[in-house]
Amino acid sequence: DVKVTQSSRYLVKRTGEKVFLECVQDMDHENMFWYRQDPGLGLRLIYFSYDVKMKEKGDIPEGYSVSREKKERFSLILESASTNQTSMYLCASQTTEGVQYFGPGTRLTVL
Amino acid sequence: GENVEQHPSTLSVQEGDSAVIKCTYSDSASNYFPWYKQELGKRPQLIIDIRSNVGEKKDQRIAVTLNKTAKHFSLHITETQPEDSAVYFCAASIKGSNYQLIWGAGTKLIIKP
Numbered sequence: 001d002v003k004v005t006q007s008s009r010y011l012v013k014r015t016g017e018k019v020f021l022e023c024v025q026d027m028d029h030e031n032m033f034w035y036r037q038d039p040g041l042g043l044r045l046i047y048f049s050y051d052v053k054m055k056e057k058g059d060i061p062e063g064y065s066v067s068r069e070k071k072e073r074f075s076l077i078l079e080s081a082s083t084n085q086t087s088m089y090l091c092a093s094q095t096t097e098g099v100q101y102f103g104p105g106t107r108l109t110v111l
Numbered sequence: 112g113e114n115v116e117q118h119p120s121t122l123s124v125q126e127g128d129s130a131v132i133k134c135t136y137s138d139s140a141s142n143y144f145p146w147y148k149q150e151l152g153k154r155p156q157l158i159i160d161i162r163s164n165v166g167e168k169k170d171q172r173i174a175v176t177l178n179k180t181a182k183h184f185s186l187h188i189t190e191t192q193p194e195d196s197a198v199y200f201c202a203a204s205i206k207g208s209n210y211q212l213i214w215g216a217g218t219k220l221i222i223k224p
Contacts, residue, residue, distance in 0.1 A: 031210065040120070042200060042216040043155070090154065098143050098210035102154040 002027045004093050006103040013110050019078040021106050023091030031094035032074040034058075034066060036087040037105070043090065049074055081110045113138040115203050117215030125223050130191055132199055132218045135183040140206030144184045146175060147200045149217075155200060159186070188220075196222045 007022035023032065031050050035043040035058075045058030047066040055066050063085060067075040078085055086109050092100040117134045124130045136144075145160035161168045161175045161184065168175050172191075177184040184203075188195055198219050202212040 040216060042117075043214040045211070048211060094210060098145070098204065098212075099157050099160070100145075100147075100155075100212070102156070104154050 002093065002101040004091060004101050004103040006089075006091055006106050008106050009104060011106055011108045013078075013081050013108065015082060015110060017081050017110075019081050019108065019110075021076040021078075021089055021091075021108070023074045023076070023093075023103055024072055025074075025093035025101070026072065027093060027095075027101075028071065029093040029095060030071070032068065033092040033094065033100065034064075034074065034076045035090045035092065036060070037090055038087050046076065081108075083110050086110045113141075113203075113205055113213050115201060115213045115215045117201050117218055119218060120216065121219045121221070123221040123223060124191055126191055126193065128191055130186075130188045130195070130220055132186045132201070132220070133183060134185070134201035134203075134215050135181075136203040136213070137182070138203065138206055138213070139182065141182075141203040142206075143204035143210060143212075144175070144177060145202050145212070146186050147202070148197045149200065150197045158199075191220075191222050193222050193224065196220060 004025045033048040034046045049055045049068040065077045089106045091103040094100045115136045142163040147155040148158045149155040172189045174187040198217045201215040205211045
């Protein structure tokens with residue numbers, strides 16, 4: 001049974017703070033993804049990684065960075081949080097056949 | 112760029128009736144089309160997927176059809192039940208991207224008792 005966990009379910013930060021969101025998967029998947037989910041906009045890809053230390057920009061990478069130092073862990077970093085980054089953040093891990101398994105999500109509020 | 116359009120954004124059906132959600136995609140090279148269900152407060156989960164060498168796939172009350180010529184695919188749910196109430200997302204793979212997906216905006220399905 002695939003397990004994808006995220007470091008926090010709810011997070012409240014202040015404008016300008018540095019924010020770390022962490023995602024861990026236990027299935028040795030190579031591909032991992034970070035999305036943000038906003039009402040009416042579906043899932044928008046921020047960054048993805050297809051191997052350790054490899055990363056690719058998604059559709060909305062501005063204001064974000066990522067880190068993948070170990071295969072099981074993919075971190076999303078908000079260098080200087082802004083109010084327009086208030087959102088639900090979802091991490092996913094992907095099988096070789098393309099099936100994505102999602103974490104429970106982190107609801108981030110930036111005040 | 113590539114995009115996926117999903118309709119309708121909200122669908123309300125009587126319990127026991129059928130529900131159909133449609134998606135169109137722009138990348139003619141897309142070859143993998145999954146559907147995910149997200150219940151309120153929960154994470155999205157795959158319910159069915161189809162690959163471009165197949166026109167239709169069924170799994171109990173759920174079916175997906177694919178028309179590659181028209182570049183659209185649809186989710187069909189028959190004999191709807193209250194537990195089918197959720198947001199459904201379609202997605203299409205991007206060519207040469209190792210299964211990077213482009214997602215539809217989602218359809219909120221409401222099952223009326």
